[in-house]
Amino acid sequence: MFAKKKSTKSFNHKVFLSSPTMHGEEFKYMKEAYDTNWMSTVGENINEVERIAAEKAGVKYAVALCNCTSALHLCCKLAGERLYGKPAISHGALEGKRVFCSDMTFDATLNPVVYEGGIPVFIDTERESWNMDPIALEKAFELYPDVKLVVCAELYGFPGRIDLIRDICHKHGALLIEDAAEAMGATFNGQQCGSFGDYAAISYNGNKIITGSSGGCLLTNDLEVANKARKWSTQAREYAPWYQHEEVGYNYRMSNVIAGVIRGQYKYLEEHIAQKKTIYNRYVEGLKGLPIKMNPIVDNTEPNYWLSALIIDKEAMCKQVRDDSEALYIPEHGKSCPTEILEAIASLNAEGRPIWKPMHMQPMYRLHECIGRNGTIRCRTNAYIAGGVNDVGADIFDRGLCLPSDNKMTPEEQDRIIKVIRMCFE
């Protein structure tokens, strides 16, 4: 064993992966809520967030909710009831039904499928886009023609073939839920992410491209859907002088204070995207010549560049093993691995992160099916055997990592991060 040269001086403040970036106007709208005493889940800020969110995404309606996970939950419930009818009171709307889901994503994409009793079946990732593979999705419909719902996320703000995914869904009479949590402001063929799904969700979580500290919206072109989501999100009260209930409700509405932050942030969405794009391009330039590739940009897409990520070429990977909680690697000249690079970045007091660990590799879903391009159904045990051959998600997870992508990172800080990454390959 030998140790590679390590950089000595670390940043005196942490450079985050992606943290909130405030501008001042957020506070003005928050204060307005306070001064006018609209300190609840009703008010001008909420109305404005719904108006702006719909306008920016190019959809008719937005429903402001406490986070994106709750938006996705309501999407699942809406889709389930439309497809399978209203369930018995204590049953989920997707009870016992298979639902095709993105595999390489944050688990919040598909947790709501499970809340509603659905069974996620994972669709492998496309190498060219790092998003759901349309060919694998076609295979999945061949195997399970009865499936009527697909949940698809856009990874790190870099859209995949969401157009094809939508067309395949409609060809098979299935509904599409688009999880655009990471992709607000990104486009495919000029069309905004969040406008492709029959139902879609966006996020204002603290690490997203704009934030309210928390919050999310459900997006739809269907007024009835918007009204139903709004009703369910406020405890499903019926129109009556007293608390009258015909169905189960939720407390999912957005706060008017948080809506003030989001309202102020929306003015900076384009600026944030431009900053993230500059960061991505600096990495492209700075890492030139190394045996790596940055996250792919699909033709006709304009990403929002939320998180810059890289993947190490197969030949340049040093030995690395991971179990369910730890990773080990063997340093090697001219080679590196995500664990080594993440350690190097951390030594500077900067934050990187492994790629989302694919859902089919998660202990929770080890018995769930995962469908790849060759059509074979794999569960966790044989996924490891297939790893690197058919299992695209496992391979990208193995070789990839997310880079510090914070708006407030200075060019000098980024240059030092680039330098320590370069040192990993010495």
Ligand SMILES: *Cc1c(COP(=O)(O)O)cnc(C)c1O
């Ligand atoms: C952040 C995120 C969510 C969840 O958003 P919240 O607003 O935190 O609930 C869902 N899906 C993806 C892909 C995300 O990145």
